[in-house]
């Protein structure tokens with residue numbers, strides 16, 4: 001029987017509910033339990049695909065092409081399981097479903113209401129994740145207890161325990177215990193109020209996780225235990241951690257997984273915890289004494305969450321090489337003014353991430369060119385590949401006005417263009433290529449050596465492609481196509497053979513990197529950046545050494 005953990009949050013947003021849920025997921029996995037996760041988001045957008053990154057951070061893409069909340073990235077990185085679009089549901093998605101059913105007549109003429117129809121749909125979305133091979137489903141409820149939009153979700157999860165039985169559900173509530181300087185002490189009142197609010201919806205938490213900047217004393221735990229009516233050991237102190245990857249270990253020290261298992265009637269003695277793998281990851285983080293400086297050239301550099309998975313993938317590669325990653329957030333629009341400055345000269349590597357729309361594109365093309373001409377290791381992701389191709393077209397092929405049709409509909413040289421299924425250039429429309437696609441790698445290329453594979457699957461989210469009509473011209477200028485899409489032959493990866501590491505991919509490999517298994521393209525980028533930092537470049541990377549083997 002699959003068991004369910006519901007994680008709610010109170011007092012404030014941004015307390016790290018997603019990371020707490022993910023960390024619990026990791027601990028349960030360390031006990032040999034099979035875990036999956038879902039995020040319920042109370043906002044009305046059907047999915048975050050249409051949201052501005054400034055609003056909502058990165059859109060995380062799943063293998064099946066789901067455009068989902070960035071917390072799913074944490075889930076995948078922590079529980080090491082590929083999720084799909086079913087792991088994210090929003091109010092918008094749920095209402096669309098209910099309204100579609102109403103239009104079809106599925107409700108047989110009854111009045112359609114929030115309770116039971118919307119709440120049933122919410123419960124169905126959660127229940128759908130239960131399976132014979134899943135022991136625990138962790139459900140994160142987005143938003144904060146007390147929000148208007150969250151009410152149907154709280155009602156649904158309240159009913160859930162009645163539906164599946166007491167022992168099959170655990171309610172975890174995350175709150176803030178602030179330190180008031182003037183009073184010189186930590187305060188439990190916000191937690192009490194938050195739990196009262198939760199109870200007013202009929203939910204009594206089984207576990208209370210208290211976020212704070214200082215550890216919570218035994219006395220304070222006793223107080224919370226008494227006033228919120230949870231056992232002492234179910235009051236978990238979650239102090240700010242040095243790295244997000246330390247959180248599972250911190251929660252383990254507080255005994256959180258044991259309390260959750262007991263609430264769920266899982267015999268914790270029959271599932272002993274093995275933390276060694278995760279501890280190795282955390283030890284590697286602590287061992288980094290050197291750093292490399294990576295310029296991240298983007299449009300949304302004021303909101304690092306817009307590039308969350310890119311940053312984590314860089315860090316994972318850093319763990320592998322034992323180096324810290326010092327990110328220089330470079331606004332794409334500034335690059336053209338920065339090319340001859342110290343700031344650029346200090347970069348050991350450059351990442352050009354994905355993006356949509358014209359703003360900052362010329363700066364990204366300038367960054368690709370700078371990296372190429374100054375032999376700075378560089379990795380282009382999706383739009384990053386496209387600007388690399390534009391750079392080669394303009395500056396090596398002599399096609400001065402080469403551009404992507406996305407930014408210049410009248411360009412004489414649309415080296416990046418919309419493609420239809422038959423690989424013909426199309427004028428308008430063009431749907432997004434979303435989710436996992438297979439790429440066949442070109443043997444002998446740096447990319448093929450890095451992946452140590454012939455066919456690789458990466459996740460996509462873009463409309464435009466390298467225009468096949470220009471492939472030959474680009475190749476004659478020295479650009480090597482290191483991988484093509486297996487079915488239609490679209491260009492998936494490019495590289496320059498006589499550059500230490502100048503690689504672009506049409507996909508978003510950052511989504512598949514894991515703390516203990518860095519993505520090969522990021523791993524090689526950081527390897528090359530490290531060589532540059534240590535003055536060992538310009539040598540070509542020796543990819544035949546075992547650096548290329550997956551760790």
Ligand code: GLN
Pocket residue numbers: 353354355356357381382383384406461462463464465
């Ligand atoms: N805007 C580009 C396209 O649609 C790239 C998208 C991206 O970087 N994710 O093709």
